[in-house]
Amino acid sequence: MPDMSPSIVVLANLSAASEHAARYAAVLSEPLQARLILLHQYREATPDPELVTMTATDTYRSQADMDAALQRLTRQLPATTQIVTSTHAEVEMVAEAVERYHPLLLVMGTHTDTSLLDLLWQNQVLRDTHWPLLIVPEAATTTQVPRRIALAVDADPFVLNPASRAMAPLLASWQAAYTVLHAEAPNERQAFPGQRALANVRLSQLLPPATALELYEEKSLPPAEGIMQAVSDVQADLLVLIVRPHSFLGQLFHFSVTAQVLRQSPIPVLLLPAQGPSTPSWLGRLT
Template sequence: MSASLVVLTDFLAVSNCALSYAATLAVPLHAHLVLLHLRHDGLLSPDEYSRQHTPQGEKQLEQVLGKLVTSLAVPAEVEISEEFLPDAVTDTVHHHHPLMLVLGRPGTATTPTELISVTVMDLLRTAPYPLLIVPTMGWEVQPPTHLLLAVDGQEFSLGLHAGVVDKLRAGFGARLSVAHITSPTDPQPPKSRETVWSVCASGLASDLTATDVHELKYPSVAEGILQAGHELRADMLVLIARRHSLLGSLFHRSVTAQVIRESQLPVLVLPSPD
């Protein structure tokens, strides 16, 4: 059985960067796509969410999704769920054990930023798999060639999902850089060696050196990560989401949530049980 990527997005949208990007990733990862369509979700299925279902409408939906699958250049299947997001995703990952989930982040001005944060938080809490958030506008879909990992200087573990970054690097020949953002008032000296050790100890990378680590000072950690991504010309950001940060009030104010809301690059969030 081949590896899989579970895609969560508005499949009926005119432009679908998340699906295109997932298809781009699937080829070198030797993975197939699972298109999970949620009928009852205001973020991922806005049109269906606001209208009543009819047998004719359901048949048309199946036809549209079927055509979408056949138009893809990679193997794909569709799953239509009547469940709400947490239960639907839990069932799907239990069945497919995907390499990652791919979530399309809406780009409309009418989408509340809090709704995006809630969706990401729910996914990380109920299905702790690598989660790739893809902006739906403002960037060009292209293979990742430079991954930028943002760390806080503390040790972390990734469990069974530590190898997903290695798979991306091997599949695309991508390089990995690390950004450690601290406040300008932080008196601590740079700790590049300690950062290298913590990343290698997590299993995320084994070939990292101190020259790959960028110690940066910035008033806002989230803004520093976004700026580092721009200055270093990264095309994917990688963040670590610790389990204790997924409490509602903490997560909405977290660096992870802010980067996800504002990034013009795909953001890969790796859940850590720490």
């Protein structure tokens, strides 16, 4: 049976970037008193038998070192924290954790220079889980909950999937100000696209009905550049992107606006999947 108590799952590979992300997740979880789940993949070393022989003692020491490092990180976090380790493949491990814990979101740290492999891994997590995913750059300032959240939305209607809609209490707990960003796409021909974007956010039920929303429109720059310019202008400390299934289910994700923003963003980016025709069978049970 799934554990439905509020939680945030952090992909903890013990890198500096993942530890930075875990600390930010602890800050975000505090208003709701959500617990952190540090999810770590344990890889047994497989040295070349012609070069070195690894004894059972070496294997146990390696695992003990990993456990000790995770425990040290846990003691540094100002939140109730649970450690979960797995020997399964990474994507399978994440999908199992999502089905078991139904967390509010997944959190992943990234290095300063986001590589193509990073983007493909992030896309694979979205593709297999359809779950909200927070990407935390290693250089981002993460000492407090967001004060200004920017939501980048186009003029086309969208419906958030159940997991994304379940983010609403956590967003509300941060008591942030919100700016809707609309960066006009070259093929956009609808009248008043910024106002349509604003209406789409209101209809999404992501935020309480009375939430004040400011609108920022960028018409001269390409969408990814426009979003980054807007983030700088409004001094946002968290960016929210609505990710449509045709983006993360497609083969050209690394060419998408989402991928371009992930490469460039100096602040954490929250990816919220929209409803699509192909979702994990268990996701519908959240409705």
